[in-house]
Amino acid sequence: MTAASPLLILAVWTGIIAVGLCLGRVLWVFLWIGTRSVWQGLGPWQPGRPDQRVPLVAAGAEPAHLGYYWRQLWVDAWTAGAYGMRFVWTVFRDVWLRRTVRNLFLGRNPSGRRGRAPINRFGYIVLVAPGTFVGALLGAVLATVLLAVSLLYFGLLVGLVWLGCATAVPVLRGVERSWALTRGIRVKCPYPGCYRPVPLAVHRCSGCAKPHKSLRPGRYGVLGHGCVCGQRLPTTRLAGRGRLTALCPYCDRVLPEIVGTTRVVHAPLVGGTSSGKTMLMAAMVEGLHAWDRRGDLRVEYASADDRHTFNDLNQELNSTGWAHATTGGQPRALMLTVTRGRRRRLLYLYDPMGESVSEAERVRAQKYLEHTDGVVLVADVLADVKVRGRLLDTEDAERVGAARPSTQGPWETYQRLTGELNALTGRRRGRLSVAAVVTKRDVLDQLVTLPKPGARVDSWLAEIGLGGLVRALGHDFKEARYWAVSAHAATGAGPLESEQRRAAEPVLWLLAVSGLKTAALTGTPGAAPEKKRYTPA
16 A cells, blocks of 8 residues: 555545535435525515516606516516526535535534534544535536526527517507508597697506606506506507597697597588688587487587587577687597497598688698598588679679678688699599588578579589589599588478588488498589599680
8 A cells, every 4th residue: 555545535524425425415305495596596486575676767758667577577587597506506605615515614613613522623633524515516517517508498488578569569569550550540639739649649658647658568568558557558459548538649638538449431521701611510510419329320519518518509509690700720520439339430520710721821720631531521502703793683683692601602612722722632632532511501502693592502603603613523523522510400490400400411421431331321412523634615
């Protein structure tokens, strides 16, 4: 036996002790401690407990926490993995090195009790302590390696989750956008001075009423956003976002409840001052309700403000028989929901001042015309110079004067409208429809020096000298239809329901053009002229 043999035997013995201790106990203890620490590091698991890793929402920013997948998923995974590995080496240092191994090297048992006999202390120091140290170190190293491999796979799963969420964001946005485009839904603000497109409305939290400007799939969440008040808000229409109060992001005014889920039909009433626009709009609304009472469709006001606005107008008509001239600058749309079958439309009716079409600059300021789906041209033929010149009977002239004719004839109104409408709508004007409505039919029926309007209102207009207007409408618009209506007989005290339904036909026709199945309700008020090039007379 050489001098190195005792050292070799001691080394082999130390290795046996180390391997046995590592594989028999230490490795599994460290793996359990590391795994449990990673799990605990993913907490806190109690709702409401603060977590310093979660960033605070800055003042003035979106009042929502960032989506868990966006940042916190990576932060939690990294900190939990790092905490688990650190805790393994913390246990190795505090439990094994500073207590167990230290006691053995001092001739004590692992619990710290000193050996009674010298041979016991010698055994602790020479035979047990080195193997225990090496076994604990080997167990910590192997546990760290196995944890690192497991955490690598865990990181890959985290990456797949993040990739799935990140992919879901454009997919959900695209699906919602495609759904809206397929149904022709384009939200526009109905309020004066705004009229701007609203690609995404501001939504108020149902818990704290804070405004959320980015309530859609994105970095604040895929299917829902977490408001700072703790309320969970849906991010898509299908998930229930439409139940939240929506506001225009530009003027901060409340939008209709069904905005974003229903196609909007913009129908401005264009006519000169005192041409009968306001009374015609009232007759149209009453006519829609008349069709509703018959069960042919369902009509509802889009908001309480719309109901109050029309009720005030109706009270004025009931008490005086006339509607005061529209004032106050640009109009707020009167909004109604019209449903027939399974289809529904949100109808915007605009009643601008007659002065708004008196000059090109004023027409250009009517920004709602940019979104129009069809124009209701209010034609007061009694204001036309040619028509007035045919009134040879004195009583007819008195009747016309009592009817308060407009200061601007329908041809002049159309001339001022058409050029600016072309600029506002671009190439869309050729795809628009126009409903030309002759007002004050009750007066026209009493005149003896003018022919009475019949079923073919377009032919009647040509007969009384407004053939140029008919040809221009047929040339400039995709389709033109004509009506003659007595708004006075359809509104106020004792209205005629048949005249109310007739008054609603122009707007029902425009709704039919948008895809609502209301064409059967419009009757045959006069065929549209064949579309042909307009040639000046």
